[in-house]
Amino acid sequence: MTFANATAIDAAEHPYTARIHDGWDVVGNANGGYLLAIGARAMARAANQPHPVTVSAHYLSPGRPGPVTIDPQIVKAGRRLTTVRATLLGQEKPLIELLGSFSDITRIEGPQRVDASPPDLPPPEECQQVIPDPKVGFPPAMMGRLNLRLHPDDANFLAGKPSGEPLIRGWLKLADDEPMDVFGLLLATDCFPPTIFNANLPVAWTPTVELTAHIRAIPRAGWLRCRFSTRFISGGMLEEDGEVWDESGRLVAQSRQLALTPVA
Numbered sequence: 001m002t003f004a005n006a007t008a009i010d011a012a013e014h015p016y017t018a019r020i021h022d023g024w025d026v027v028g029n030a031n032g033g034y035l036l037a038i039g040a041r042a043m044a045r046a047a048n049q050p051h052p053v054t055v056s057a058h059y060l061s062p063g064r065p066g067p068v069t070i071d072p073q074i075v076k077a078g079r080r081l082t083t084v085r086a087t088l089l090g091q092e093k094p095l096i097e098l099l100g101s102f103s104d105i106t107r108i109e110g111p112q113r114v115d116a117s118p119p120d121l122p123p124p125e126e127c128q129q130v131i132p133d134p135k136v137g138f139p140p141a142m143m144g145r146l147n148l149r150l151h152p153d154d155a156n157f158l159a160g161k162p163s164g165e166p167l168i169r170g171w172l173k174l175a176d177d178e179p180m181d182v183f184g185l186l187l188a189t190d191c192f193p194p195t196i197f198n199a200n201l202p203v204a205w206t207p208t209v210e211l212t213a214h215i216r217a218i219p220r221a222g223w224l225r226c227r228f229s230t231r232f233i234s235g236g237m238l239e240e241d242g243e244v245w246d247e248s249g250r251l252v253a254q255s256r257q258l259a260l261t262p263v264a
Contacts, residue, residue, distance in 0.1 A: 002178050003145065003187065007037045009045065015071035016042040020090065022065050026140040030063030032096075032208040033190030034142070037183040039070055039088045039098045046072035047082035047102040051182050055100035056212040063088075063095045075099075080108065105182075105215065118245035119169045119227040121151055127171060128155035130193070139193075146191060147173040157197040166195040166230035166238075171223045180224065182215050188224055189213045189242050189255035195230040196238055196261060206238065206259035214254045222247035236261055 001021060009018045018041075024034040040052045072086040081101045088095045121127065127149035130139050139158070150170040156163060172188055174180055180188070194206045225245040230238050242255035 002176075003037075003174050003184055004178070004181070006145075007034065007041055007183060009038065009042045009070065011042075011045050014046070015069050016045065018042065018068050018070065020063050020065050020068055023141050023145055025065075025142060027137050027205065028062075028064070030065075031142050031187070031191060032057070032059055032211055033187040033213075035059075035063050035088060035096055036098070036190070036211060036213065037186045038068065039086055039096060040100060040186055041183055042070035043072045043084040043086050043098065043100055044102050046074065046086075047077070047084050049082050049102035049104060051103060051105045051218070052186065052213070052215050053081060053101045053103050053105060053108075054212065054214050055098060055186065056210065057096045057098050058210050059096050059208045060094045061090070063090055066091060068095070105217065114251060116243070116251070118225040118249055119151070119243070121169060121171060121225060124149045124171045124223060127151060128158065130155075130158070142191065145175050147171075147175060148192065150193075154198060157193070162198045162200045164198065164200050166199040166233065168192050168195050168198065168228045170226055172226050172244075173223055179221060180219050182218060185215055185219060185244060185253040186213050188226060188244050189253055190257065192226060192228050192242075194259070195228050195240050196233060199230070199233060201233065201261075202263055203261050204263075206261055209237070209258045209260060211257045212255065215252070216254065217246075217250055217252045219244075219246040219252045220248050220250075224252070233261060 075083040132143040244253035
């Protein structure tokens with residue numbers, strides 16, 4: 001199933017309905033970026049705007065396969081941006097609470113200055129492809145929906161040899177070369193292995209508390225270059241900052257995530 005179909009909403013009436021599909025999960029729980037994309041599609045439809053500009057999600061309950069309901073409410077419809085609030089409900093239980101601003105990003109113009117560059121990566125064929133292992137559940141099932149290739153220096157945690165630096169870099173495409181739209185960028189901000197896997201600390205998975213994604217441009221077809229890093233692991237939580245660049249070298253998305261760091 002394509003990502004577009006797996007995140008499609010039924011917009012026949014309000015509130016909108018959708019479905020969490022199998023295979024987009026991490027150890028049985030739907031990936032946070034995947035849930036964010038479902039909610040954002042409904043919010044964009046309610047806003048009558050094509051693109052998320054910024055969306056923040058607070059994660060309340062794990063998402064399991066099955067039907068969901070989204071009831072977006074317009075907070076303010078301005079000249080360029082429409083702000084929307086929504087709750088993604090699964091079987092009468094709130095899964096995530098969302099607030100976002102939507103627009104047509106092709107019509108937003110202004111001065112430019114970019115004091116950064118895409119991560120330096122070997123060619124995709126020289127990077128470590130992440131392939132799911134259904135026997136142990138790691139790498140998770142969702143990796144079968146993606147073509148994700150990690151920088152060799154950042155991939156050794158897969159063999160139990162973390163680099164010691166909480167940094168993950170790599171290439172990303174959707175499976176079968178499905179085109180990556182702006183909602184796919186929301187998935188991209190949350191589908192890489194957690195940075196803490198390279199920090200050489202005794203932790204397991206890192207459940208997301210809050211995720212904010214900024215969409216900066218529509219990506220060109222091809223590979224995405226991604227970089228995720230962490231500076232502060234303290235108080236039982238970590239922050240993870242993400243950058244997503246397209247093949248033209250243009251920044252297309254940014255993210256910041258706050259996650260729990262349970263002891264393994």
